[in-house]
Amino acid sequence: MAIEQKHVMCRACHAHCGLIVDFEDGVPVKTHGDKDNPEFEGYSCIKGRQLANYHSFDTRLLTSYKGMKHGQKEAIHWRTAAEEIAEKIEAIVAEHGPDSVASYVGTFGYNNLNGHAFILALMDAIGSTSVYDSVTIDQPGKGIARALVGPWLAGAPRVGDWDGLMLVGTNPIVSMNGGLGMNPAKKLHDAKKRGMQLIVIDPRKTDSARQADLHLQCRPGEDPIILGAIAKVVIEEGLYDKEFVANDVDGFEALKKATAPFDPALAAQRADVTADEIVQAARMYGSWKKGSISVGTGPNMAGGGNITEYLNLSLTSIMGHWLREGDINRRSGVFMKPAPPVAASPGPIDAWGFGRKLHSRDLEQSISGMPTAALPDEILTPGEKQVKALICLGGNPMLAWPDQLKTFEAMKALDLLVCLDPRMSKTAELADYVIAPKLHYEVHGNTAAPELYGGFGAGWGFENNYAQASPPIMESPEGSDLCEEYEFLYTLASEMDKPLTIKSWALVSHPDEREEKATTFAPGETPDPITAWSAALNGSPVPVADVYADPEAHKGKIMDAQALMVQPKPADWEGKLSVGNTAMMEELAGYAVRLGQPIEEDAFPMRMIGRRMTEIHNSNWHEDPVQRKRVPHHPAFMNPEDMEALGLSEDQPVEVESARAFISCVAKADKTVKPGCVSLPHSWGTNPDEKEDPLGEGGNTGRLSYNDRDYDKRTGIPLMSSIPIRVRAKQEALEAAE
Numbered sequence: 001m002a003i004e005q006k007h008v009m010c011r012a013c014h015a016h017c018g019l020i021v022d023f024e025d026g027v028p029v030k031t032h033g034d035k036d037n038p039e040f041e042g043y044s045c046i047k048g049r050q051l052a053n054y055h056s057f058d059t060r061l062l063t064s065y066k067g068m069k070h071g072q073k074e075a076i077h078w079r080t081a082a083e084e085i086a087e088k089i090e091a092i093v094a095e096h097g098p099d100s101v102a103s104y105v106g107t108f109g110y111n112n113l114n115g116h117a118f119i120l121a122l123m124d125a126i127g128s129t130s131v132y133d134s135v136t137i138d139q140p141g142k143g144i145a146r147a148l149v150g151p152w153l154a155g156a157p158r159v160g161d162w163d164g165l166m167l168v169g170t171n172p173i174v175s176m177n178g179g180l181g182m183n184p185a186k187k188l189h190d191a192k193k194r195g196m197q198l199i200v201i202d203p204r205k206t207d208s209a210r211q212a213d214l215h216l217q218c219r220p221g222e223d224p225i226i227l228g229a230i231a232k233v234v235i236e237e238g239l240y241d242k243e244f245v246a247n248d249v250d251g252f253e254a255l256k257k258a259t260a261p262f263d264p265a266l267a268a269q270r271a272d273v274t275a276d277e278i279v280q281a282a283r284m285y286g287s288w289k290k291g292s293i294s295v296g297t298g299p300n301m302a303g304g305g306n307i308t309e310y311l312n313l314s315l316t317s318i319m320g321h322w323l324r325e326g327d328i329n330r331r332s333g334v335f336m337k338p339a340p341p342v343a344a345s346p347g348p349i350d351a352w353g354f355g356r357k358l359h360s361r362d363l364e365q366s367i368s369g370m371p372t373a374a375l376p377d378e379i380l381t382p383g384e385k386q387v388k389a390l391i392c393l394g395g396n397p398m399l400a401w402p403d404q405l406k407t408f409e410a411m412k413a414l415d416l417l418v419c420l421d422p423r424m425s426k427t428a429e430l431a432d433y434v435i436a437p438k439l440h441y442e443v444h445g446n447t448a449a450p451e452l453y454g455g456f457g458a459g460w461g462f463e464n465n466y467a468q469a470s471p472p473i474m475e476s477p478e479g480s481d482l483c484e485e486y487e488f489l490y491t492l493a494s495e496m497d498k499p500l501t502i503k504s505w506a507l508v509s510h511p512d513e514r515e516e517k518a519t520t521f522a523p524g525e526t527p528d529p530i531t532a533w534s535a536a537l538n539g540s541p542v543p544v545a546d547v548y549a550d551p552e553a554h555k556g557k558i559m560d561a562q563a564l565m566v567q568p569k570p571a572d573w574e575g576k577l578s579v580g581n582t583a584m585m586e587e588l589a590g591y592a593v594r595l596g597q598p599i600e601e602d603a604f605p606m607r608m609i610g611r612r613m614t615e616i617h618n619s620n621w622h623e624d625p626v627q628r629k630r631v632p633h634h635p636a637f638m639n640p641e642d643m644e645a646l647g648l649s650e651d652q653p654v655e656v657e658s659a660r661a662f663i664s665c666v667a668k669a670d671k672t673v674k675p676g677c678v679s680l681p682h683s684w685g686t687n688p689d690e691k692e693d694p695l696g697e698g699g700n701t702g703r704l705s706y707n708d709r710d711y712d713k714r715t716g717i718p719l720m721s722s723i724p725i726r727v728r729a730k731q732e733a734l735e736a737a738e
């Protein structure tokens with residue numbers, strides 16, 4: 001049988017790998033990496049290789065549904081659903097005002113930037129400022145730190161040029177989180193071969209840590225202390241770039257003063273590493289001419305995300321680890337218009353204090369967005385701005401938001417809940433409507449999203465001026481009635497007789513132009529996908545239609561473009577990077593108080609730490625039989641020492657209990673986990689009104705969090721890692737055995 005190969009882009013995570021699909025008689029039979037792809041070089045992960053099946057899972061929705069909330073799941077065409085939902089939204093707005101309609105964009109809104117652009121436009125059209133997304137329950141410290149330090153216009157050096165990399169609570173080899181760029185295992189292998197050093201700070205000996213020159217297997221939640229001590233050594237031993245600091249950095253003295261208390265011996269005691277390891281890490285880091293630090297979800301979810309990310313960028317800045325005059329930036333932009341390549345910073349901007357306040361709690365919008373962790377309170381608390389309707393685009397609050405018990409009450413309290421989701425997710429089960437979208441092979445994919453993430457810093461996005469724009473390679477299943485997310489959102493607006501004004505993602509670094517180059521679609525005929533994408537990326541260095549018109553770009557290619565030489569700072573330039581922000585120095589002082597203090601011991605002596613697994617992406621892929629075979633139960637990875645002390649055996653059902661709630665999973669011995677920690681994957685589990693089965697869907701780690709205790713006052717993110725817990729054998733299992 002002849003095999004026909006078609007190129008496609010996988011958007012099952014933010015990496016957006018370029019893959020090849022083998023078709024036999026028009027049916028996709030195999031998906032695999034593309035060794036000719038210049039950025040991914042043949043890379044694919046197990047999820048990407050299962051992508052063909054993802055399109056035909058039994059659980060895939062082939063039509064939209066309504067009425068789940070009332071236990072009456074009824075098929076409905078998405079256009080009819082749009083009519084009904086428009087009417088309901090109009091009634092809710094008339095009674096409660098526009099802010100009573102909220103939107104939530106999850107990971108598959110970010111992996112699908114045209115849908116995302118259209119939902120933002122819809123919210124504008126409704127006049128609602130209740131616009132939420134997953135950033136504030138992910139790594140919100142990133143946005144805060146970038147604002148307070150200020151951007152460096154020329155950007156950062158790329159992986160191939162680093163002398164060293166420090167990973168703090170991130171495991172990019174599995175997660176593809178920034179740090180190593182695309183095809184991270186190969187990038188790390190190549191970099192190590194040419195002598196790059198790697199420092200990893202993580203309570204678990206991760207796949208990345210296994211290759212480290214130095215692994216600080218720390219107690220979780222103490223990252224600001226470790227980085228504070230590293231900064232102290234770098235500063236006091238004069239390892240930083242004095243000239244760069246003199247010319248381009250403000251606040252150095254404040255940082256020096258604030259880090260002075262972080263004596264390595266005291267820090268080591270608190271973080272449960274040795275003083276020698278901290279000093280060694282600082283000296284190794286301080287020896288790099290070009291290097292990078294990448295902080296991940298670990299520290300961002302463990303209470304000190306803002307200050308950890310701020311210390312990351314402060315260290316980067318005092319080391320001068322930015323692209324400098326005469327350096328080459330190979331990323332001149334395809335879909336995203338970059339900042340001008342000048343070796344200068346315009347200086348810090350406000351990270352909070354400018355936006356929408358919540359009515360239910362003392363929290364407000366920050367540069368990282370509205371505090372999603374508090375959205376359940378905005379739904380449950382009566383008042384003028386109470387949220388009554390929620391539209392979820394590619395997100396799954398029931399399994400992803402912290403404080404699942406409260407989230408459940410909130411979802412049930414809504415007058416209208418709409419999910420755009422290809423599956424009957426745990427949230428969709430509680431919804432009024434679920435709108436079934438087309439998937440990867442059926443839509444126009446492109447690499448705009450990872451290019452956007454390139455702005456997060458070094459090790460994010462692509463190394464080169466890479467882009468892929470892959471047209472659909474397959475029709476949707478016969479008899480299905482599916483739409484693209486943007487089509488539905490546009491139709492919904494049209495039903496309300498509202499035009500949509502799409503602001504371009506390509507111009508996020510150019511706010512003035514962004515307003516100017518917005519595209520308005522009047523109610524009427526739905527724009528075709530290229531037109532919709534062209535609006536969502538208007539003003540991109542290469543027009544969207546041109547990229548799609550290039551057959552080589554269908555496969556993924558490095559675009560012909562001038563590499564940019566970094567220009568000197570203009571003579572009259574005033575802005576500088578800032579490393580001495582008062583609020584951040586106060587946060588650091590809060591950690592200095594902990595030095596020399598013992599860890600508080602209470603009824604919850606262990607710590608739950610988050611982690612990701614190759615086979616699963618957040619709440620996705622759990623239904624895939626292949627993944628299920630590899631990860632049959634929800635694994636609670638524990639050090640064998642702890643299992644022995646607790647009398648637990650391999651694969652024994654256990655309960656993991658926090659002050660908030662307990663959840664059920666299965667004990668797994670793993671000597672890479674620091675004793676005292678339980679390394680537990682997130683976004684498993686069921687809704688609270690269902691029976692929890694440790695041998696089935698497992699437990700939801702979000703249930704272990706309170707959303708209104710131990711939360712960050714800027715972004716609202718509560719403790720989602722380093723949560724105090726205790727573990728015991730599952731009671732029922734014990735009783736059954738008796």
Ligand SMILES: Nc1nc2c(c(=O)[nH]1)N[C@H]1C(S)=C(S)[C@@H](COP(=O)(O)OP(=O)(O)OC[C@H]3O[C@@H](n4cnc5c(=O)[nH]c(N)nc54)[C@H](O)[C@@H]3O)O[C@H]1N2
Nearest residue numbers: 106107108138394395396400420425610618619682701702
């Ligand atoms: N306890 C704990 N909680 C966490 C985390 C943690 O580490 N620990 N991690 C947090 C992080 S980092 C994040 S980003 C959030 C994620 O939060 P969410 O984005 O809310 O959660 P996901 O599970 O990624 O949900 C994605 C949903 O999109 C659907 N989907 C898949 N493909 C498509 C598509 O093509 N189109 C559409 N419209 N939908 C699609 C899936 O079926 C799924 O229901 O969770 C956070 N929650």
Ligand SMILES: Nc1nc2c(c(=O)[nH]1)N[C@H]1C(S)=C(S)[C@@H](COP(=O)(O)OP(=O)(O)OC[C@H]3O[C@@H](n4cnc5c(=O)[nH]c(N)nc54)[C@H](O)[C@@H]3O)O[C@H]1N2
Nearest residue numbers: 169170171175177220221296297298302611612613617618
């Ligand atoms: N295969 C797969 N890939 C994914 C995802 C997925 O679910 N599966 N999710 C995607 C999403 S939404 C995101 S945001 C990214 C996240 O990407 P990463 O941040 O790289 O996520 P993890 O792999 O969970 O790595 C977090 C690490 O932090 C460590 N850790 C936990 N608590 C602490 C702490 O207090 N301090 C320190 N220093 N370390 C700590 C954990 O042991 C773990 O190794 O991954 C994305 N990629």
Ligand code: SF4
Nearest residue numbers: 010013016017045048
């Ligand atoms: S790493 Fe992400 S984008 Fe690449 S194949 Fe796997 S799921 Fe798809």
Ligand SMILES: [Mo]
Nearest residue numbers: 107134138139
């Ligand atoms: Mo995330």
